[in-house]
Amino acid sequence: MGHPMRGATAITGLGITPMGRIFGKSANELAADAVREAIADSGLRKDEIDGLLINPGITGTTGGGIGLGLQNYLGLNNLRLLNHMNAAGSTAAQMVQYASLAIAAGMANHVVCVFADNPLTEGKSSGSSYGGASRMPSRPQGVAGLYQHAGFFGPNTSYALACSRHMELYGTTHDQLGAIAVAERAWAVMNPRAQMRDPMTLEMYHASRWIVEPLHLLDCCLVSNGAVAVIVSGADQAKDMKAPPVYVLGMGQGHPGDPLRSGSDWETETGAKIAAKTAFSMAGLGPRDMTQLQLYDCYTYTVLVTLEDYGFCAKGEGGPFVADGKLGPGGSLPTNTGGGELSGYYMWGMTPLSEAVIQGRGQGGERQQKNDAILCTGNGGILNYHGALILGPNRS
Amino acid sequence: MTDATPAPSRPLPQADEISKEFFDGGMAGRLMLMKCTACGALRLPSRRHCDVCLADETAWVESSGKGVVRSFGIMHQRYHPGFQTPYNVAFVELEEGVRLPTNIVGVANDAIRVGMPVVVEWDRYEDVALPKFRPA
Numbered sequence A: 001m002g003h004p005m006r007g008a009t010a011i012t013g014l015g016i017t018p019m020g021r022i023f024g025k026s027a028n029e030l031a032a033d034a035v036r037e038a039i040a041d042s043g044l045r046k047d048e049i050d051g052l053l054i055n056p057g058i059t060g061t062t063g064g065g066i067g068l069g070l071q072n073y074l075g076l077n078n079l080r081l082l083n084h085m086n087a088a089g090s091t092a093a094q095m096v097q098y099a100s101l102a103i104a105a106g107m108a109n110h111v112v113c114v115f116a117d118n119p120l121t122e123g124k125s126s127g128s129s130y131g132g133a134s135r136m137p138s139r140p141q142g143v144a145g146l147y148q149h150a151g152f153f154g155p156n157t158s159y160a161l162a163c164s165r166h167m168e169l170y171g172t173t174h175d176q177l178g179a180i181a182v183a184e185r186a187w188a189v190m191n192p193r194a195q196m197r198d199p200m201t202l203e204m205y206h207a208s209r210w211i212v213e214p215l216h217l218l219d220c221c222l223v224s225n226g227a228v229a230v231i232v233s234g235a236d237q238a239k240d241m242k243a244p245p246v247y248v249l250g251m252g253q254g255h256p257g258d259p260l261r262s263g264s265d266w267e268t269e270t271g272a273k274i275a276a277k278t279a280f281s282m283a284g285l286g287p288r289d290m291t292q293l294q295l296y297d298c299y300t301y302t303v304l305v306t307l308e309d310y311g312f313c314a315k316g317e318g319g320p321f322v323a324d325g326k327l328g329p330g331g332s333l334p335t336n337t338g339g340g341e342l343s344g345y346y347m348w349g350m351t352p353l354s355e356a357v358i359q360g361r362g363q364g365g366e367r368q369q370k371n372d373a374i375l376c377t378g379n380g381g382i383l384n385y386h387g388a389l390i391l392g393p394n395r396s
Numbered sequence B: 001m002t003d004a005t006p007a008p009s010r011p012l013p014q015a016d017e018i019s020k021e022f023f024d025g026g027m028a029g030r031l032m033l034m035k036c037t038a039c040g041a042l043r044l045p046s047r048r049h050c051d052v053c054l055a056d057e058t059a060w061v062e063s064s065g066k067g068v069v070r071s072f073g074i075m076h077q078r079y080h081p082g083f084q085t086p087y088n089v090a091f092v093e094l095e096e097g098v099r100l101p102t103n104i105v106g107v108a109n110d111a112i113r114v115g116m117p118v119v120v121e122w123d124r125y126e127d128v129a130l131p132k133f134r135p136a
């Protein structure tokens, strides 16, 4: 007898707005565009939606992000499930999880999970939207100010520190990290929604400027304006709906805690390790059963450490594992087939999730890969928060 | 004397209610850590409650100031006018086990290594001193 949640729910609707330097729409307006498209895609009537989960992106912190008020903007009335969620990049996977649990418990039938963000301002650089320097007080209070005085700015700094430790401990190289960036770009070339569609070579990767050494510009994700919405429904209803259902076969989370605490190996062992156990066990599957991966890739390094923590290779061997190009088109482990967050678009955990739904439906066009079991992950904070979904087109 | 605008400064932390002894210690050249009197765990004074046992009774102990570079990076992107790039950022782990964000001084950026032994050196300003680390 399998796990009762295995195949209990499915993703039945998907809406994706144009991505990138898209200006002139508020976060609510972007969210409404994505939700309208997801509802149309699912074939549901709007009044059949009885749950709404909301994840605002960085504008939830910096201002203007979507919040509980989105319910009224969308005109969703008499909801049976509603929340505003934020576990950073792990939230998208988590929204699908909480929606699935609620549906299985009879608390809702069709739950919209939506992410919208518009951190980019016309005429300003992408980097300025995440560094946080403009919001920094000249006299920060308490020991948290040690970060500011030392010149830590945004996630780039902390991910660089994590990556440098992996490189030092295991001999991981820039050629290996670059192989991840090159593979993802090769996928993005085939994705009409991707922001970066010009082919990239390893030489171009090496030539890209340092952001925070050891991270080159091409180790870092894009910044995007846009929105993505998915609809989660019970599996019994999903099979008769308009879009091909993508079943939720496994779910897990892992949150290792404060990186500054004594004894933490946060740099090289992440919440993926905890989430993997729960998700694989629920699905009754293991890493070898995964036919494609949609991994959260805020940085090339995030992909590398995630592969290790899910057991696709041993700890420390992520570099040699990816170096042969197996993640790219024609490789043995197709990963981030839409170009990911590095070359596709940066919608936090909705980037891997949206591509997993496209692939799970078999709608990937020239980039379609074998989709029996898709590992879809979300990672947030500085490797602090992790959410995992195992998805596939077959319920059993 | 001069009407030139002063060069922008790095953000200069100041004590909050729970970190006063840490910042006072810095002015006296002493790296002070918070110690949980219930379980003995050490921490930076970033919170009132012990993250191990949740007790909120604390004492203060002085660190040896010795540690190792846990990890480091070199900032090339300039996000704030108070910083000249490139500069290094690091997490140092003190021999007492406590970690803190800092900079490594007295060594070229390309000579910094993970695991390098370091010792505290104070970066002094008019009303605050910040713990930085140089090779031991």
Ligand SMILES: [Zn+2]
Pocket (backbone or CB within 6 Å): B036, B037, B038, B039, B040, B041, B050, B051, B052, B053, B054, B055
């Ligand atoms: Zn304690």
